[in-house]
Amino acid sequence: MAGTSHRAAPEHTHPDGVPVLTALAALADPVRAQLVRELAGSADWSRSCGTFDVPVGKAALSHHFAVLRAAGLVEQRDEGPRRVNRLRRAEFEARFPGLLALVLRDDMRRG
Amino acid sequence: MAGTSHRAAPEHTHPDGVPVLTALAALADPVRAQLVRELAGSADWSRSCGTFDVPVGKAALSHHFAVLRAAGLVEQRDEGPRRVNRLRRAEFEARFPGLLALVLRDDMRRG
DNA sequence: CCGAGTGTTCGACGAAAACCATACAGTGGC
DNA sequence: GCCACTGTATGGTTTTCGTCGAACACTCGG
Numbered sequence: 001m002a003g004t005s006h007r008a009a010p011e012h013t014h015p016d017g018v019p020v021l022t023a024l025a026a027l028a029d030p031v032r033a034q035l036v037r038e039l040a041g042s043a044d045w046s047r048s049c050g051t052f053d054v055p056v057g058k059a060a061l062s063h064h065f066a067v068l069r070a071a072g073l074v075e076q077r078d079e080g081p082r083r084v085n086r087l088r089r090a091e092f093e094a095r096f097p098g099l100l101a102l103v104l105r106d107d108m109r110r111g
Numbered sequence: 112m113a114g115t116s117h118r119a120a121p122e123h124t125h126p127d128g129v130p131v132l133t134a135l136a137a138l139a140d141p142v143r144a145q146l147v148r149e150l151a152g153s154a155d156w157s158r159s160c161g162t163f164d165v166p167v168g169k170a171a172l173s174h175h176f177a178v179l180r181a182a183g184l185v186e187q188r189d190e191g192p193r194r195v196n197r198l199r200r201a202e203f204e205a206r207f208p209g210l211l212a213l214v215l216r217d218d219m220r221r222g
Numbered sequence: 223c224c225g226a227g228t229g230t231t232c233g234a235c236g237a238a239a240a241c242c243a244t245a246c247a248g249t250g251g252c
Numbered sequence: 253g254c255c256a257c258t259g260t261a262t263g264g265t266t267t268t269c270g271t272c273g274a275a276c277a278c279t280c281g282g
Contacts, residue, residue, distance in 0.1 A: 007278055008230095020217040021139055028135035029270085050228065060271050062230055081228050081279040098209025106131040118248055119260090140240090161258065171241050173260055192249040192258050224282090231276075239268075246261070252254085 015072030126183030137182035
């Protein structure tokens, strides 16, 4: 049975069902903001969770991705042993116009 | 000396000097979001701090206003015994285009 | 079938944040 | 001068959040 995954698929939330405060809280964290920025600079499904340059262990990293999923920011798919990611640009932009751009265009000021 | 206030003027931060994550964190709180919404629906300098319908004591309320000031969202001025507020619509919009609209246009969903 | 690689889950910990009650500092009316 | 009113500052409690270490689950290659 090739192509069959026996791993539990990650739970995804569509941006349409996400409250604004949840979206803001998801982005108001330095680690998650960095994840989103790197993800925005990469092609869809090209980055697995372990390939991000953030100063946290894999347990915390896994938690952050869960938060991003719950906020409708990230979609994940299992590809062999790793879990590859995609930034939900269009859907998130439709729900929260301009929000993603604010985080991406930021001048990396202190904070 | 009429017109002289002996009270320390509140410290204000212009939105231009505010990091994006600080702005997001300031708005990602239910109480503060409510303050901003009520403020947006009132004329400038028409509301003093005590006139907002939020379920917290005045100590916490004072703290929330300090956070909003530090995020460049609110300007305050002393008017007799009370401190009246103004939402910095234009300045904040110039620094974070679309962000205020997201909080104001929200459908008040749970969360 | 085993072992390396990848990511999640669990429990615990510390730091940060929200909150309250109280005390304090101005303002203005009496 | 006193007192009610408004908001700030302080100290301490509770809750939330980010983090880690360790254990577990799954995939794939030998």
